[in-house]
Amino acid sequence: MQRLRDLAISDTGFVFDPFSGATYTVNDTARCVLDGLKRGLHRDELVALLADRFETSGEDLSRDLDDLVHSLRLFGLVPGAFEVV
Amino acid sequence: MVAPLVVAVTGLNATDNPGPGVGVIRSLLHARDPGLRVVGLAYDAMEPGVYADGLVDDVFLIPYPSQGVEPLRERLAYIRRRVGFNVVIPTLDAELPAFVDLAPELAAQGVGTLLPTREQLDLRCKAKLAALGAQGLPVPASRVLTDVAGLYTIHEAFPYPIVVKGPYYGAKVAHTLDEAVHAFHAMAAQWGFPVIVQQFVAGQELCVLAVGDGRGGLVGAVQMRKTVITDKGKGWAGVAIRDEGLDALTATFMKASRWRGPCELEVIRDAAGGYHVLEVNPRFPAWCFLSAGAGMNLPFAVAELAAGRAPAALADYRVGTMFVRIALDQITDMAPFSSMSTAGEIVRSEGASR
Amino acid sequence: MSRPLYERPVIARHQTGAMNKFSRAASMQPQTHVDGVPVDTLVEAYGSPLFVFSEKTLVARYRELRDAFARRFAKVRVTWSYKTNYLDAICRVFHREGAWAEVVSEFEWEKARHNGVPGERIHLNGPLKTEATLRRVLPEGTLVHIDNFDELALLERLADELNLTPKVALRVNLAVESIPAWGRFGFNLENGQAITAANRIVAGKRLELIGLHCHLGTFILDPASYREQATKLAHLANELRRAHGLVLSFLDIGGGFASHSKLKAQYLPGDQATPSFDRYAAACAEGLAALEYPAGKEPTIVLESGRALVDDAGTLISTVLANKRLADGQRGLVVDAGVNILFTSFWYDHDVVPAQPFGGIAEPTVMYGPLCMNIDVVRDSVMFPPMRTGDRVVFRHVGAYNVTQWMQFITYRPAVLMIGADGRHGIIRKREELETLLASEEVPAWL
Known part of the structure; x- marks a missing residue:
């Protein structure tokens, strides 16, 4: 998870990966999840964090989390076998 | 006291197949007009002109022409509120129809342009070029x-x-x-x-940067021969020349088309001294800084005309002035790029509040 | 302080050449209503997917076309091209405005008659004219546009047998610079076929040649093509007048005007690329200036527009069934309208927007229909904001050809609705159900 911890994330959602040189844009919810993942939070804690910070209306937060983690794996920001547990 | 010129310019894609924006902006700066400010308009956060030192005061991403007129209209309105501008010079073929369509409402808002009509744009498109032959222009x-x-x-x-x-x-x-x-x-x-x-016609590749007054007359023109050509067929170096045949040809085109604004005639002069107009580009060419360097600053003249000023009489240009393009690595930290990719803008001036 | 609204978490990688947050998605506005009626109300009442036609837009487009030509020509006739959309309600809007009918089959002719169009106000066009069809339509005075020599011979024989002098027009194909020629329809102008056919009609004395017709093609974005076409038609008419003293009563310049949709191969969208009816009309007028007809004898200019009249008036509402993340990281969206009902998505990049307010980062998105077939893609790449299942999207400018060329496949075809000029709305074609389909099936006795 070192790659994730090394990411520089700005308040505007600009992300720089010093390992690959790649840059990204994240929205506020994704920024929140990245912060949580860096701190090693588990699935239920991440879902609770999102539900606490944002006004939700019945979305499947757990499924959205998996979708984001799929992108992170694709970009090599988390190991290929990584799953939120 | 005349209001200072604030000119918005597109085409900052100064790659090895460069857009004309950087040349236009350098020409504007070359005029050292008091209070002049430049607003860059870019289509991608990685357009090199965004990162050139001292080139643009402010720079904004704008939507692609393929997105339609409405998004462009909204974005230009935002930029006007944010930093203000009173002239816009589009420099890319694909964006011209949108800017031509927007020109009347821009004018109503105090933003000047010097652009051809949609009919004139159609007239010089490749499929129609032959029709210009009928009006006395030598086309292959x-x-x-x-x-x-x-x-x-x-x-x-x-x-x-x-x-x-x-x-x-x-x-x-x-x-x-x-x-x-x-x-x-x-x-x-x-x-x-x-x-x-x-x-196919063989011969010397000559170019004319010409600005038409929209009534069949010529504001000014600079002629150039390419001396170094890249593998993409782009001029990488060139020299200002004077050829009376090109003078006549330019005058014929202006008369036939009543062109308004800048354009570039691409011409071949064959071994027998015959001329062949290969293409007419409806905008400034990337090498247009040569015009300022040689003493006839056509981009600045266009900005003044667009703003409704009467430009000072143009001096003739110095034949023999050369341009030699160089590749230059700009150094920048991540901040401007971060701003361009997340906010879509870099604002350095005090903008409209100034 | 209230908390910010949740949106689906997204990370988007920057790619050179695609780093512009001011894509269409940035300025995309949701379309929550169609002609003032909320999309939700429509779907609750009539289901999803749902085609919706705006009477207001149909009328506005018709009048814009008619007026653009009426300003330049003394006599103008707009004929409604049935094949583009032959639902009765649509046809009746145009007929109420004064349109004649342009049909290309006996079925369409029957439809036009059913809609109250007199036989002599129908132009019968195209290659599908059987002997049986002609026997039926000729006594009613329908104008027949002749496509080929076999048809000409058949018409002459029927004229004798029925003891009639049918009024006919000659369909002509001709070369216009920069668009592919539609050489398969009618008689060629450049090789002399058209003149030969005209001479034969005149010499035969069994048919009355009263018009010329040419249809250049479809979605023609350059008005100058019509100038060229009109010039050539005018020269042909002049030649016929000199040779036979023939003064034609109409010149049909066909259809092919573009709507505000966008062809896949087209770079600029409709708001910049599509010429106004005024520009098309001006080009036709310039071309027809070559016509040397005596004053007062000018022919009626016939238009047979379809797409340009109806496309902008049609909207398709569809519902999001699922979100997908494809193997390459691209986002997929499954909606309940597929290529079976949005047939034109094979050629057009349809303008599609969400039907409810939205937020979040737009991503390149493939929009799939609901069919279990790989080709069922209704938009192959569009910057689109995050959607939730049950959200709705609106496809715009889809009124042409879809409700005639659609096919019934694996499910029922949806309802088609019209919103009236006064805001009333009503079904103009019912959603299919099992009985609709069973009605035309039979099971042989041995099963």
Whole structure:
């Protein structure tokens, strides 16, 4: 998870990966999840964090989390076998 | 006291196939007009001109022409509120229809342009160039084809080699029917129909940067011969020349088209001294800084005319002035790039509040 | 302080050449209503997917076309091209405005008659004219546009047998620079076929040649093509007048005007690329200036527009069934309208927007229909904001050809609705159900 911890994330959602040189844009919810993942939070804690910070209306937060983690794996920001547990 | 010029310019894609924006902006700065400010308009956060030192005061991403007029109108309105501008100079072929359409409402808001009409834009498009031949402009023999069958009889009209061109971009020289058929299909697949087949003419490649007054007259023109040409066929160095044949040809084009604003005539002068107009580009060429460097600053004249000022009489340009393009690495930290990619803007000036 | 609204978490990688947050998605506005009626209300009442036609837009487009030509020509006739959309309600809007009918089959002719169009106000066009069809339509005075020599011979024979002098027009094809020629329809002008056919009609004395017709093609974005076409038609008419003293009563310049949709191969969208009816009309007028007809004898200019009249008036509402993340990281969206009902998505990049307010980062998105077939893609790449299942999207400018060329496949075809000029709305074609389909099936006795 070192790659994730090394990411520089700005308040505007600009992300720089010093390992690959790649840059990204994240929205506020994704920024929140990245912060949580860096701190090693588990699935239920991440879902609770999102539900606490944002006004939700019945979305499947757990499924959205998996979708984001799929992108992170694709970009090599988390190991290929990584799953939120 | 005259309001300072604040000029918005597109085409900051100064790559090895450069857009004209950087040349236009350097020409504007060259005029050292008091209070002049430049607003860059870019289509991608990585356009090199965004990162050039001292080139643009502010720079904004704008939506692609393919997104439609409405998003562009909204974005320009935002930029005007944010930093203000009173002239806009679009420099890319594909964006011209949108800016031409927006010109009347921009004018109503106090933003000036110097642009051709939609009809004039259509007139110089590749498929119609032959029609200009009828008005006295020497254009190479050509055929507009929508079916490959037209190639089988092309040798009856003019001999090989021939140039096979797409409707907007792309050109291939073919020496045989076989090559021509292949080039035809390649062009049609990449650029669509029609395919334009032109007689190949050999000779010196000359260019004219001309600005028309919209009434058939000429504001000014600078002639140039390419002296170094890249593998993409772009001039990498050139020299200002004076050729009376080109003078006459430029005057003929202006009279026939009543062109308003800048354009570039691409001309071949053959060994026998004949002229052939290959293309008319409806905007400044990338090498337009030569005009400022040689003493006839046409981009600045366009900005002044667009703003409704009467420009000072243009001095003639110095024949023999050269331009030599260099590749230069700009150094920047992540901040401007971060700002461009997340906020879509970099604002350094005090903007409209100044 | 209230908390920010949740949106689906997204990370988007920057790619050179695609780093512009001011894509269409940035300025995309949701379309929550169609002609003032909320999309939700419509779907609750009539289901999803749902085609919706705006009477207001149909009328506005018709009048814009008619007026653009009426300003330049003394006599103008707009004929409604049935094949583009032959639902009765649509046809009746145009007929109420004064349109004649342009049909290409006996079925369409029957439809036009059913809609109250007199036989002599129908132009019968196209290659599908059987002997049985002609026997039926000729006594009613329908104008027949002749496509080929076999048809000409058949018409002459029927004229004798029925003891009639049918009024006919000659369909002509001709070469216009920069668009592919539609050489398969009618008689060619350049090789002399058209003149031969005209001479034969005149010499035969069994048919009355009263018009010329040419249809250049479809979605023609350059008005200058019509100038060229009109010039050539005018020269042909002049030649016929000199040779036979023939003064034609109409010149049909066909259809092919573009709507505000966008062809896949087209770079600029409709708001910049599509010429106004005024520009098309001006080009036709310039071309027809070559006509040397005596004053007061000018022919009626006939238009047979379809797409340009109806496309902008049609909207398709569809519902999001699922979100997908494809193997390459691209986002997929499955909606309940597929290529079976949005047939034109094979050629057009349809303008599609969400039907409810939205937020979040737009991503390149492939929009799939609901069919279990790989080709069922209704938009192959569009920057689109995050959607939730049950959200709705609106496809715009889809009124042409879809409700005639659609096919019934694996499910029922949806309802088609019209919103009236006064805001009333009503079904103009019912959603299919099992009985609709069973009605035309039979099971042989041995099963």
